[in-house]
Amino acid sequence: MNWEQLLSPKRSRGSSQRHSGSADLRSEFEKDYHRIIGSASFRRLQDKTQVFPLDKSDFIRTRLTHSLEVSSLAKSLGQNIAENILTYKKDPSFTPQMKEDICSILQCAGLIHDIGNPPFGHFGEVAIREWFERNLPLLTYRGRPVDEVLTEQMKQDFYHFEGNAQALRLVTKLHFLVDENGMNLTYALLNTIVKYPVSSLEIDEACGDIKRKKMGYYLADEEMFRRIEKETGTNGCRHPLTFILEAADDIAYKTADIEDAFVKGFISYHVLMEELKKLKNIKNNNKIVFDPAGKLEELYRRGVEKQVDHPEEYAVKNWIVRVQGFLISCATFGFTSNYEAIMQGKYPADLFCGTFAEELMELLGDVAMRRVFSTRQIYLMELVEAGILDFLMDSFVRAVIHYDEDDSALNSIDRRLVYFISSNYKDAYHYHARGKGESEKLYLRLLLVTDFICGMTDSYAKRLYQELKAIL
Incomplete structure (x- = not known):
């Protein structure tokens, strides 16, 4: 791997290049920073749990304050490490501009490293994974068990549901504002947030290599991941x-x-x-x-x-x-x-x-x-959180099983539940489901539910649960 390729400023949609006389003198990575800061997903981190959900104290950290701290620490580490590379000439091709770019990339990466996490902290990930383990084998689609319709990798994606993989999906696809490219961030930044450059079929916690500890991308996003690693030259390795x-x-x-x-x-x-x-x-x-x-x-x-x-x-x-x-x-x-x-x-x-x-x-x-x-206090909170997430998963997965295929198969309750799913997520689903086969569309509909739930704040998840359960 070499730094010139690793620090690729290219994007899926292309870049607005700096022109002579242009008033915008920002680097591509500085533009990434402003795209992130202005995004709704980043703002939602202020109401997502770090450790203590829905805490009334203004001291206790949220995902937002945690992400700001990680951003600051990552930038500091980048400065130290890049300066060491320059001072001790560890790499003749390494330049002061590369040091500046590394700091900007790491500052951005810290802001979005947890942006895909569901409500209620890391326990939310566990609750969603365990919901699929319990329920996926019991779901049916057109008279067939769902786990017979899906491919092995599709099933493993859900059994190993992961906030890191969701972060890549969110910033590349789910910000369906200008077009299908999401936030359209630089490839260097996107590769930096992929902690585990392996699919759900390649996880191997016992191998001793940290990069295979968890899943880094969903099957639905594999094409994007391949483009990122090709452009940055990592080719199956972790980005430094x-x-x-x-x-x-x-x-x-x-x-x-x-x-x-x-x-x-x-x-x-x-x-x-x-x-x-x-x-x-x-x-x-x-x-x-x-x-x-x-x-x-x-x-x-x-x-x-x-x-x-x-x-x-x-x-x-x-x-x-x-x-x-x-x-x-x-x-x-x-x-x-x-x-x-x-x-x-x-x-x-x-x-x-x-x-x-x-x-x-x-x-x-x-x-x-x-x-x-x-x-006891944390366990009690986690049991409450699991109850909320289980109910939401039960409700919305049932509602989307036949969504977009057979409207008559949706009862009045299911149609109303689908209405609640953000139009951004539904637009992204329709775009990526175009021309796909039966199993792929079903897989994308299940991802539509996890996309929707992961986009919820703690307060919204709790409020929607109470409203749907008629808890006044």
């Missing part, structure tokens, strides 16, 4: 910037989950201190590089000396900032020290693997799982 985006996401959510959990009362200063003491001091040549517990204690003492009202809160929030700085340094090292393997498409792990940060990242994830996600 994807590693940086993933590291920024990991830093953002693993530190934010701890901070939000502290504010919500799931984790106290003393609990966090006890957890951090499980880690050994992070040393290099017998010199302490970072002491997580010691730094937290130091910040607490500083808060006491400053006579702040809540020294525990002062310590935890400032500790989060220090940890993020340390993790940025480690991710930078993880990329630059594995530069050749990453550029050859042979690096199988994340950027923290083998660095000083590896154990700390594992601990933060484990603490959040045990102290937050595995608690």
